[in-house]
Amino acid sequence: MRNRVIALYTALGLGYAFLYLPIVLLVIYSFNASRLVTVWGGFSTKWYGELAGDEKILNAAWLSLKVAVMNATLSTFLGTLAAVVLVRFRRFPGRTLFTGMITAPLVMPEIITGLAMLLLFVSMELTFGWPEGRSITTIVIAHVTFSLSFVTVIVQSRLAQMDISLEEAAMDLGARPAKVFLVITLPIIAPALLAGWLLSFTLSVDDVVISSFVTGPASTTLPIVIFSKVRLGVSPEVNALASIVVAIVSVGIVIFGIVTQRQERERQRSATAAAEDHAVEDHAAGHPRRGPARM
Amino acid sequence: MALPSAKPQVFAPWNDPEAKPLIRIEGVSKSFGDFHAVNKVDLDIYPGEFFSLLGASGCGKTTLLRMLAGFETPTEGRISIDGVDMTSIPPYERPINMMFQSYALFPHMTVAQNVAFGLKQDRVPKRLIGNKVREVLDLVQMSRFAERKPQQLSGGQRQRVALARCLAKEPKVLLLDEPLAALDKKLREQTQLELVNIQDRVGITFVMVTHDQEEAMTMSARIGVMNAGSIEQIGTPVEIYEYPTTTFVADFIGTANMFDGVVSLEEQNRTVVDCSELETQLTVGHASGVAVGAPVTVMVRPEKMTVQREKPDPRINCVHGVVSDIAYLGDISIYHVRLESGRKVQVALTNLRHTSEQRLTWDDEVYLTWHPANSLVLVQ
Numbered sequence: 001m002r003n004r005v006i007a008l009y010t011a012l013g014l015g016y017a018f019l020y021l022p023i024v025l026l027v028i029y030s031f032n033a034s035r036l037v038t039v040w041g042g043f044s045t046k047w048y049g050e051l052a053g054d055e056k057i058l059n060a061a062w063l064s065l066k067v068a069v070m071n072a073t074l075s076t077f078l079g080t081l082a083a084v085v086l087v088r089f090r091r092f093p094g095r096t097l098f099t100g101m102i103t104a105p106l107v108m109p110e111i112i113t114g115l116a117m118l119l120l121f122v123s124m125e126l127t128f129g130w131p132e133g134r135s136i137t138t139i140v141i142a143h144v145t146f147s148l149s150f151v152t153v154i155v156q157s158r159l160a161q162m163d164i165s166l167e168e169a170a171m172d173l174g175a176r177p178a179k180v181f182l183v184i185t186l187p188i189i190a191p192a193l194l195a196g197w198l199l200s201f202t203l204s205v206d207d208v209v210i211s212s213f214v215t216g217p218a219s220t221t222l223p224i225v226i227f228s229k230v231r232l233g234v235s236p237e238v239n240a241l242a243s244i245v246v247a248i249v250s251v252g253i254v255i256f257g258i259v260t261q262r263q264e265r266e267r268q269r270s271a272t273a274a275a276e277d278h279a280v281e282d283h284a285a286g287h288p289r290r291g292p293a294r295m
Numbered sequence: 296m297a298l299p300s301a302k303p304q305v306f307a308p309w310n311d312p313e314a315k316p317l318i319r320i321e322g323v324s325k326s327f328g329d330f331h332a333v334n335k336v337d338l339d340i341y342p343g344e345f346f347s348l349l350g351a352s353g354c355g356k357t358t359l360l361r362m363l364a365g366f367e368t369p370t371e372g373r374i375s376i377d378g379v380d381m382t383s384i385p386p387y388e389r390p391i392n393m394m395f396q397s398y399a400l401f402p403h404m405t406v407a408q409n410v411a412f413g414l415k416q417d418r419v420p421k422r423l424i425g426n427k428v429r430e431v432l433d434l435v436q437m438s439r440f441a442e443r444k445p446q447q448l449s450g451g452q453r454q455r456v457a458l459a460r461c462l463a464k465e466p467k468v469l470l471l472d473e474p475l476a477a478l479d480k481k482l483r484e485q486t487q488l489e490l491v492n493i494q495d496r497v498g499i500t501f502v503m504v505t506h507d508q509e510e511a512m513t514m515s516a517r518i519g520v521m522n523a524g525s526i527e528q529i530g531t532p533v534e535i536y537e538y539p540t541t542t543f544v545a546d547f548i549g550t551a552n553m554f555d556g557v558v559s560l561e562e563q564n565r566t567v568v569d570c571s572e573l574e575t576q577l578t579v580g581h582a583s584g585v586a587v588g589a590p591v592t593v594m595v596r597p598e599k600m601t602v603q604r605e606k607p608d609p610r611i612n613c614v615h616g617v618v619s620d621i622a623y624l625g626d627i628s629i630y631h632v633r634l635e636s637g638r639k640v641q642v643a644l645t646n647l648r649h650t651s652e653q654r655l656t657w658d659d660e661v662y663l664t665w666h667p668a669n670s671l672v673l674v675q
Contacts, residue, residue: 168366169399171386173464174416187403270447 023246030239037234047240057225057241064205064222067136071143072200076193078144079151086152087159103153105146114213117142121214134216142214143204150203151196158192306516308341317342317500318363318468323372325358332358334524335372345494345501347511350521351547356504359521360470363502364393377467387416393470396477398457400445406432406456407441413464431459434493451482458490462497471503475510487513508548512536520544542673545594552640553673554593561587566672568593572636577612580667585674592673597629597643599669602661612667616640618659630655632663
């Protein structure tokens with residue numbers, strides 16, 4: 001029995017180590033005083049200070065954030081429209097083609113999407129002079145093309161699960177179609193919209209391959225800056241930057257966990273309440289004169 | 296099974312040639328591709344009526360209801376309400392509300408918000424909305440749960456909220472799509488009468504779709520029996536059970552023993568049918584309206600037969616057989632009697648005496664008789 005427990009904990013420890021040891025090492029080395037990455041030279045926070053003064057990295061981080069927010073918002077909007085069309089409009093010419101094409105970017109190799117985007121932007125610039133060079137505009141457009149499909153898939157499945165009679169009931173009670181969408185459909189599929197937004201945000205912040213084709217010298221995203229810095233040898237500054245990103249993500253995950261747990265508890269409480277009422281109602285059903293409301 | 300109509304007998308606007316129908320369905324058809332879901336239906340429903348569309352699943356009753364609500368457009372024909380043609384009027388402008396089978400309560404709103412939804416769409420002043428919400432929630436005894444979310448309610452409570460939400464708008468017509476199908480048996484029986492009482496109090500015309508004949512008979516003033524997209528018969532529960540006009544209705548409502556034959560004698564209040572299968576003649580106490588020699592079906596309900604062991608005399612409407620199966624249901628027992636031709640007939644006897652003994656047992660030879668007035672000729 002004791003051996004079994006030890007074996008289980010060892011397995012658990014190995015699992016955690018496999019997943020998180022690299023990150024822990026990264027964080028530890030971000031506090032290394034030495035310039036050499038592999039040699040421990042004592043504790044220091046100087047790389048964080050240097051990072052704060054590195055305008056190139058800060059600019060790139062700010063740009064990445066802007067791109068991510070714009071991309072997530074735009075993708076969620078367009079992706080939701082596509083999902084609504086696919087689920088609610090049963091028949092229209094070209095429906096099958098649209099269904100296939102909307103998800104194509106999911107399976108398309110990124111390098112091809114990136115190259116295609118670059119070719120498009122260059123030829124567009126040559127023809128009508130827009131977009132001028134590689135800028136935040138081109139990055140956002142490129143990111144939206146692939147994020148959009150993820151949002152569509154998520155929202156589509158949520159919409160398909162939704163009871164269509166909810167929309168019919170709202171219409172029956174006097175709400176026009178546009179209003180039905182805003183006050184009934186949208187709140188019900190909101191969790192899917194949020195999930196789609198967060199996923200697009202993450203995909204955008206993370207993207208290197210497509211971004212490397214559509215970024216210009218004046219507008220470089222954070223992953224590309226890190227990538228190019230690392231090619232000249234890993235600098236402890238990059239470690240510090242990575243640690244900050246890890247910290248932000250961890251805080252986000254912890255908050256998300258707490259919120260879901262609280263919701264789950266709330267849901268269970270209400271389920272219990274309903275079950276209790278149901279028992280009362282069953283009892284009342286035997287005595288037609290006594291309604292459940294009076295008990 | 297043959298419960299009397301819950302409505303007072305005096306309420307019968309369909310017999311009054313002066314009465315103006317509230318809902319007028321004229322030659323309405325609906326096709327989905329090659330499939331005719333509803334086929335040339337004509338139907339008038341009167342103000343204050345509780346009307347049921349009864350039929351098996353796929354008979355077109357729900358499609359007809361959805362056309363009334365405006366979710367489907369008729370391929371042919373016309374629907375008018377209170378004299379207004381509904382063809383080009385969208386669901387959100389019709390003076391009709393529908394209670395969905397799934398209840399369709401908005402999960403992100405409280406009970407009170409759900410009930411207020413329809414009134415808000417009509418831009419009713421806030422103060423009046425509050426009063427109305429309270430009033431209808433009181434009516435369905437759900438005031439205590441006004442601040443709950445639908446997922447915090449049991450099935451029966453959700454049903455009440457769905458009803459309240461429809462009633463709040465005071466529609467001219469309330470459509471109910473299998474309103475009680477999701478409830479368990481005890482609760483369903485209680486709710487049936489409650490719904491009828493509420494309908495009586497608010498005076499709104501109810502049109503209900505159901506596949507449950509007991510439910511339809513308990514609640515409705517009139518029933519329209521549907522089969523394969525058409526209405527087979529419209530009538531009060533008593534008319535439909537006692538005087539079905541087609542073999543389908545006779546078979547669908549309750550149980551019917553049916554014997555095929557040809558008319559051999561036709562008088563003013565008597566029809567004699569030659570029944571080759573039974574090798575005897577059956578006498579029915581009314582005129583069939585068809586010529587001698589025409590093929591007809593004689594229908595007798597199981598509870599309208601009498602059973603005896605001795606050969607009766609005179610032998611009018613008498614068949615002979617052997618008890619092959621007994622279903623003891625407590626209040627009644629149903630005997631399956633195998634006739635000489637191999638055909639099985641059902642007889643229902645009320646268990647009047649408090650006893651553990653059955654009057655008849657397996658393999659007993661019995662004679663079944665019935666009075667001519669208790670049978671019916673159905674023209675095929």
